Amino acid sequence: MTTGVRRRMGVEERRRQLIGVALELFSRRSPDEVSIDEIASAAGISRPLVYHYFPGKLSLYEAALKRASEDLAARFVEPRTGPLGARLLRAMGRFFDFVDDHGPGFSALMRGGPAVGSSRTNALVDSVRQAAYVQILAHLEIEDPPARLELVIRSWISLVESTALIWLDGRRIPRRELEVQLVHDFAALAAVSATHDDEMRALLHRVLKDEPGDGPFSDLVARLIALAS
Amino acid sequence: MTTGVRRRMGVEERRRQLIGVALELFSRRSPDEVSIDEIASAAGISRPLVYHYFPGKLSLYEAALKRASEDLAARFVEPRTGPLGARLLRAMGRFFDFVDDHGPGFSALMRGGPAVGSSRTNALVDSVRQAAYVQILAHLEIEDPPARLELVIRSWISLVESTALIWLDGRRIPRRELEVQLVHDFAALAAVSATHDDEMRALLHRVLKDEPGDGPFSDLVARLIALAS
Numbered sequence: 001m002t003t004g005v006r007r008r009m010g011v012e013e014r015r016r017q018l019i020g021v022a023l024e025l026f027s028r029r030s031p032d033e034v035s036i037d038e039i040a041s042a043a044g045i046s047r048p049l050v051y052h053y054f055p056g057k058l059s060l061y062e063a064a065l066k067r068a069s070e071d072l073a074a075r076f077v078e079p080r081t082g083p084l085g086a087r088l089l090r091a092m093g094r095f096f097d098f099v100d101d102h103g104p105g106f107s108a109l110m111r112g113g114p115a116v117g118s119s120r121t122n123a124l125v126d127s128v129r130q131a132a133y134v135q136i137l138a139h140l141e142i143e144d145p146p147a148r149l150e151l152v153i154r155s156w157i158s159l160v161e162s163t164a165l166i167w168l169d170g171r172r173i174p175r176r177e178l179e180v181q182l183v184h185d186f187a188a189l190a191a192v193s194a195t196h197d198d199e200m201r202a203l204l205h206r207v208l209k210d211e212p213g214d215g216p217f218s219d220l221v222a223r224l225i226a227l228a229s
Numbered sequence: 230m231t232t233g234v235r236r237r238m239g240v241e242e243r244r245r246q247l248i249g250v251a252l253e254l255f256s257r258r259s260p261d262e263v264s265i266d267e268i269a270s271a272a273g274i275s276r277p278l279v280y281h282y283f284p285g286k287l288s289l290y291e292a293a294l295k296r297a298s299e300d301l302a303a304r305f306v307e308p309r310t311g312p313l314g315a316r317l318l319r320a321m322g323r324f325f326d327f328v329d330d331h332g333p334g335f336s337a338l339m340r341g342g343p344a345v346g347s348s349r350t351n352a353l354v355d356s357v358r359q360a361a362y363v364q365i366l367a368h369l370e371i372e373d374p375p376a377r378l379e380l381v382i383r384s385w386i387s388l389v390e391s392t393a394l395i396w397l398d399g400r401r402i403p404r405r406e407l408e409v410q411l412v413h414d415f416a417a418l419a420a421v422s423a424t425h426d427d428e429m430r431a432l433l434h435r436v437l438k439d440e441p442g443d444g445p446f447s448d449l450v451a452r453l454i455a456l457a458s
Contacts, residue, residue, distance in 0.1 A: 147401035159388050159391075162384045172376035184421045188421050195453060196406055227433075
């Protein structure tokens with residue numbers, strides 16, 4: 001039991017608490033609209049004490065973004081077993097969990113939030129994109145990707161980002177539908193690339209040959225056949 | 230014939246000249262790497278005189294970006310006659326002309342250039358995206374787009390941006406191939422959406438029924454059939 005006397009936190013513990021409080025506030029309102037006073041109040045400490053741990057709002061924002069980036073990057077990690085389509089679909093589910101949980105903060109960041117102009121912020125966003133890219137290559141078991149594969153993966157990652165941002169603006173489409181659709185988009189973009197390049201065609205055949213009939217890639221093929229008929 | 234005496238330019242004329250000189254320099258090196266001294270030297274005037282017309286490098290950068298944005302948005306304008314696929318392909322050609330001409334400036338801007346942090350810069354980039362979106366809706370003859378169509382168009386625009394950025398990083402894929410591929414990507418993303426939603430399916434059928442057998446959309450269908458076989 002606590003004694004009622006507030007325990008004094010260590011520096012790292014206090015910083016972690018403030019980051020958590022900030023992320024919680026940024027999950028409900030844009031970081032632009034959240035003041036240091038509010039963060040101090042929610043953490044139960046004085047405004048000057050916040051500045052003791054973080055010299056300014058930008059440094060607290062960057063620390064919060066760093067933790068969020070690590071959280072998001074960790075969600076792309078998936079065991080390298082089982083069908084690829086199902087793995088990608090699970091990762092999309094965890095990605096949308098993150099977007100759902102951090103809506104206003106995610107939107108503000110990607111649309112040019114308070115810390116835009118900070119090269120550290122840009123580097124953190126890029127590190128998440130890179131983590132997603134590296135994961136996908138690892139699941140495809142490819143170490144030295146040809147230019148067209150890199151293009152498909154990286155441009156699809158940007159499609160995922162923009163889809164999430166558009167979804168957050170009104171949530172007019174069920175997120176589960178978008179998770180499946182983004183997996184289908186990946187396959188569709190890879191297929192388009194494969195119609196332009198033999199190396200991509202061979203890669204696509206290798207990847208698809210082990211996909212089960214009830215996975216998202218087979219589902220897409222069945223849907224496209226139904227659409228064409 | 231000129232007399233050899235330098236004619237004195239008016240304020241607007243001088244501003245236009247400096248913007249042109251800046252855009253020319255930004256087309257060869259990142260704006261980060263171009264100094265006001267270089268711009269002054271290329272324009273044949275003194276550094277203090279540049280500051281007379283633009284109070285700082287950011288204001289010159291923003292003026293240059295404004296002109297480039299208007300230029301780019303104008304390239305999306307296309308007569309509303311003939312097959313849709315061919316119209317989109319011509320617009321992609323003009324877009325890649327722009328990207329080709331403004332490589333370092335375009336990359337720096339989209340990756341977070343010197344004026345990132347300026348809400349005016351973000352607004353200009355968004356205005357170009359919006360111009361592309363409005364053009365596509367107009368060509369589809371749709372005034373009140375359903376959420377899924379808006380998603381397909383806007384997320385495809387971000388796919389185009391990221392494809393251009395990746396292309397600029399080494400130019401490892403022929404740009405003509407990418408222009409066709411992006412038109413195919415648009416059709417593929419619309420088709421995926423149509424497999425999830427009846428309204429999108431009806432729209433896709435309406436758009437595709439007038440496409441000629443030798444257009445890019447028919448070409449994609451033929452390529453996909455060949456891929457599947």
